[in-house]
Amino acid sequence: MKVTLIHPCIGRIPGKDYIKSWQMEALPPAQLAALTPSGIEVVFHDDRLEPIPFDDPTDLVALSVETYTAKRAYQIATEYRRRGIPVVMGGFHATLVPDEVQRYAEAIVLGEAEETWPRLLEDFRSGGLCRRYQAERRPALGSVRPDRRIFAGKHYLDLRLLEASRGCRMSCDFCAIQTFFASTHRRREVASIVEEIRSFGKNPPLLFFVDDNLVATPAWTKELCRAIEPLGVQWVGQAAITMTRDEELLELLHRSGCQGVLIGFESLDPRNLAAMGKTFAHTDDGLEAALERLRRHHLRLYATFVFGYEHDTLESFERTVEFCRQQRIFMVAFNHLTPFPGTPLYKRLEAQGRLLFPRWWLDDAYRYGMAPFSLSLPAEVVTERCVAARKAFYSLASIAGRLLEPTNTGNRRMFQAYVFINLLLRKEAAQREGYPLGDLTFRGPLLEVGQRRPVQVALGA
Ligand code: B12
Ligand code: SF4
CATH class of the missing domain: 3.40.50.280 (Cobalamin-binding domain)
Known part of the structure; x- marks a missing residue:
């Protein structure tokens, strides 16, 4: 068979x-x-x-x-x-x-x-x-490890993906993860993760923990960091701004080889965070201080934002780009909010009659990058402004300006990664727009x- x-x-x-x-x-x-x-x-x-x-x-x-x-x-x-x-x-x-x-x-x-x-x-x-x-x-989790022999001969980006945990306990209204995992979070035994990393041999490529929130259970994350520190690997992962409240965690992450984290900021407007159920993302002493702590521990940042929520205005785009440039963030994603079917957001927009393409993923008129709904701003505005925001953040002047941040270029591998990724995303800022589905x-x-x-x-x- x-x-x-x-x-x-x-x-x-x-x-x-x-x-x-x-x-x-x-x-x-x-x-x-x-x-x-x-x-x-x-x-x-x-x-x-x-x-x-x-x-x-x-x-x-x-x-x-x-x-x-x-x-x-x-x-x-x-x-x-x-x-x-x-x-x-x-x-x-x-x-x-x-x-x-x-x-x-x-x-x-x-x-x-x-x-x-x-x-x-x-x-x-x-x-x-x-x-x-x-x-x-x-x-x-962990008893069966991915069979990576199937990747032989295929030319992927030079990253090794692996999982340490699955799911997320939070319930952000737009997120497919909370629907899929019903707001649960399960973790692997640390020893089994170490064993998997060892199986990659000496000098593996940069590891990418695909977990939706690797810092959801700080005590376990610290145990993981202590266990992988001796392996001498470099890695990146997905996390949450809550990590910046715990300096011991930040230090352990750095020492374990963590090069940077993706954090879903979603919005700079607390009213939007409240509307999406992401109030846990608050920082007591402000975002700037939180990002300063990340830099102090040499952790680079991939900050992701979504636009088109209730309280977004035209200024939201410029303000966000300006914030990310000022903070000299390593890389960002500026996307329109996406109503994934099955999520509370999708049901809400559907009930309010705000979906312009109810089944956008199958609609021949729909293209990647088009906001398929309209809330406070018209959909075309959200679509256009997301592209403009990406172009501004990935302009040559912005790429050069963010090079001045020592954290972004702290070691040879990450300096090369900074240049490669920023130039690639600069090229893709326009390439993705209008991309067909199918x-x-x-x-x-x-x-x-x-x-x-x-x-x-x-x-x-
Ligand atoms: C790593 C990742 C990426 C990577 C690489 C993806 C890749 N090579 O496959 C990158 C960064 C490139 C990426 C890009 C995007 N991603 Co992505 N990504 C992920 C992430 C974080 C992990 C995926 C993963 O490997 N999981 C580990 C595997 C083992 O788990 P799994 O996929 O769930 O598979 C299990 C089951 O689902 C099931 N299963 C899966 N497939 C099948 C098939 C069969 C036949 C069977 C029986 C079972 C089965 O069995 C598996 C084992 O239990 C997920 C979030 C997540 N937690 O999964 C988002 C996620 C899959 N991505 C998502 C999105 C939206 C995107 C983008 C569209 C983002 C964007 N706007 O640009 C792009 C699309 C790129 C593309 N498709 O070409 C969404 C998809 C939501 C949805 N409703 O479909 C997710 C869920 C994130 C989220 N928060 O919503 N992504
Ligand atoms: S957006 Fe992030 S924190 Fe919120 S439910 Fe999804 S994975 Fe969890």
């Missing part, structure tokens, strides 16, 4: 390269590969890097689906359905909107795959595939389960 794992891209413009900064190792298929019983052949195609050989024989196709990749995933499923090959789907979107995803997949998996994927494969092998799988409980070369209608048409008819349709 042969299973083909596929990680879909968001979309594709014929003849143009995919967005470089999104080309990182894909952990979901690596985890599925590790969970697949021996004796089943596994092949992996990364749609972001390479063409998919649709005509290669396979028994089953498995796709990870995020909201932004849903349309492309359905296109890929359609290609296989034309060839009579069953497709299963899992991941965030399959969990957030199972009824939609189920129309395009013979079977779907809701939630995490550790328990359900082996069961699904067994059912498929015995001819009894069910339509829907959902784990009865959240799996223990592959523009795809022809024919999306085929739902049970529909099967000859290839030549679909291609000509």
Whole structure:
């Protein structure tokens, strides 16, 4: 039996390269590969890097689906359905909107795959595939490590992704994580994380802990830092501004090799933070003092912001760019707020009739970067101002100005990373805009389960 794992891209413009900064190792298929019983052949195609050989024989196709990749995933499923090959789907979107995803997949998996994927494969092998799988409980983490052999020969960014914990206890109203993990947070045994890092060998690439909040449980994070310090690795991860209240934590993070953290600031306006349920992100002595503490401990910052919330005005964009430039932040993301289906935000905007594209992820008129809703500011304004903010932050003058911050350039690897990332994001500031969802070369209608048409008819349709 042969299973083909596929990680879909968001979309594709014929003849143009995919967005470089999104080309990182894909952990979901690596985890599925590790969970697949021996004796089943596994092949992996990364749609972001390479063409998919649709005509290669396979028994089953498995796709990870995020909201932004849903349309492309359905296109890929359609290609296989034309060839009579069953497709299963899992991941965030399959969990957030199972009824939609189920129309395009013979079977779907809701939630995490550790328990359900082996069961699904067994059912498929015995001819009894069910339509829907959902784990009865959240799996223990760390007993199965991603099988990274599937990445061989693929050219990803030079980062090694790994997980130390899953989920988040917070409940920000826009966030798909809180819906997917139901505001729970589980951590791996520190020893098993150390063992995984050791398995990467001497001088591994920069590690990227993909956890949504690596500092959610400070005592555990400190234990982790102490355990990885002797390994001499360099790493980055995702955290929360709450970490700046604990100087011992900051010091341990630095000593363990932490080079920088992504923090979701979302907004500089406390009224917006209150509206999104993110009041825990307050800092007693102000953001400037909090960022100063990060710098003092040599921690670089990737600050992410979203625009379009209730209290945003035109000034919000300029004020935020100015703040980030003044603080000489290593890198930023300025995106419009995104109503992901299944989140409280999505339900609220839907109920208020504020969604301009109710199913934006499938709408042919929708492009990446377009605010699909309107609150205090018109959607086009939010869309345009996000691009302008990115261009201002990634202007050559801003990149050069932020070089003056010693933390940004403190060691050779991070100096090179600063230049590479800032120039890349400068290029992508405009490249991402108007990016299509789905592959523009795809022809024919999306085929739902049970529909099967000859290839030549679909291609000509
Ligand atoms: C690392 C990461 C990235 C990296 C790399 C992504 C990659 N190579 O896959 C980068 C930085 C490039 C990135 C970019 C983006 N990301 Co991202 N990213 C993540 C992050 C933090 C971790 C993903 C991960 O590896 N998890 C570990 C794996 C093992 O867990 P998992 O994906 O949940 O998979 C498990 C289950 O879901 C399930 N499963 C998953 N797929 C399948 C498939 C089958 C068949 C089965 C059975 C089961 C199954 O089994 C797995 C094991 O239990 C997640 C948040 C998160 N906590 O997951 C966001 C997340 C996936 N990203 C998100 C978004 C929005 C984006 C961007 C669109 C951001 C932007 N505006 O630019 C881009 C899109 C890029 C793209 N798709 O090409 C959202 C997606 C939300 C949604 N509703 O779909 C998330 C959830 C973050 C969030 N806060 O909402 N991202
Ligand atoms: S935005 Fe961050 S803190 Fe809020 S629920 Fe999502 S992962 Fe947790």
